Amino acid sequence: MIVLLDVDGTLVDYATDLPASAERAVRDAVASGHRLYLCTGRARAEVYPELWDLGLSGMIGGNGSYVESDGAVIHHQVMAADDVDHAIAWLRERGLAFYVECNSGLFGTADLIERAAALRPEGATPATIAHTASALPHLIVTDFAGDGPWRHDANKISFVLSDDVDLGPLTAAVSPRVAIDTWSLTGTRPEFGEFGQVGVDKGRAVRLLADHLGVGTADLIGFGDARSDVSLLTACGTGVAMGQAPDELKAVATLVTEPVDADGLALAFARLGLN
Known part of the structure; x- marks a missing residue:
């Protein structure tokens, strides 16, 4: 089988x-x-x-x-390069922690580990921060300053959701090649948003x-x-x-x-x- x-x-x-x-x-x-x-x-x-x-x-x-x-x-x-660039610009404008998921590596913001750890029931404690870092041992912390271009080999992009982020307008505004979705780190609720690929x-x-x-x-x-x-x-x-x-x-x-x-x-x- x-x-x-x-x-x-x-x-x-x-x-x-x-x-x-x-x-x-x-x-x-x-x-x-x-x-x-x-x-x-x-x-x-x-x-x-x-x-x-x-x-x-x-x-x-x-x-x-x-x-x-x-x-x-x-x-x-992989995602079209301009879709990646537009997604990163949108995320940076809102100060969201995110990472670009490529087969060659994971490229994330400097605050990603702490913000992801904060999603755990215990919050961002030294223990949860250390555990989150161990789950992403090869994260490449990246300064996404400037206009890019960024990655040309992205499968998708995940970002930590916040209460003031409304995914409805985003879904309507993105390229027809891009799918917006959510996923859960803890298995209890949607905590991450995702830029993926239609189809x-x-x-x-x-x-x-x-x-x-x-x-x-x-x-x-x-x-x-x-x-x-x-x-x-x-x-x-x-x-x-x-x-x-x-x-x-x-x-x-x-x-x-x-x-x-x-x-x-x-x-x-x-x-x-x-x-």
Whole structure:
């Protein structure tokens, strides 16, 4: 089987820790001959060695903008350079913390770590700041002064939301190539906004990967926990929603397992006979 795993909230918990049960389940599935791919919003630069060392065959990154299998790049679609420049100008005008997500690295503002840490229930304490920094160990702090041009290899751009930011007018004003969305760091509420790409989603990337591998829908098992995983689950013959997933995702799932912090991934692997 081809197993496609979302990362945050599915493979790892919302503190970015890999549960021991999930690690055992993944390693056993690989040893049993199944091929495992990440299917994540993360850029390739955010897939650190401890994840690759699980025995992955490849990944889908940037919520579908990047597809890699057995070391070969199958697909990579990046944001138009002027869309990146306009997004960064909009973010800088409002003083928002953000980072540009590229396969070559993560390029973020100097205040990103502290503002992201402040989203945790405990707020921005020395402990949460240190933990947030450890989750982004290779963040390249960037001074986005001036008019650019900036990155030409961005999958997407994420920014910390604030109460005075209204995404409605932004959605209406951006290029028709740009999609505006939100995502959650803690799994409880939308805390980040996102400049993405219209027409890019996990389901489309899954179909590209399946065509490359020469497999059908029945050979695909997808796991996810968020709204962005709806297209992933519906592209697979079997779709698994984590127990803490929103009802929108559970509605399209074949199986709803326990939450990520209650061994949900390992329990689903066992129920599906993957190990």
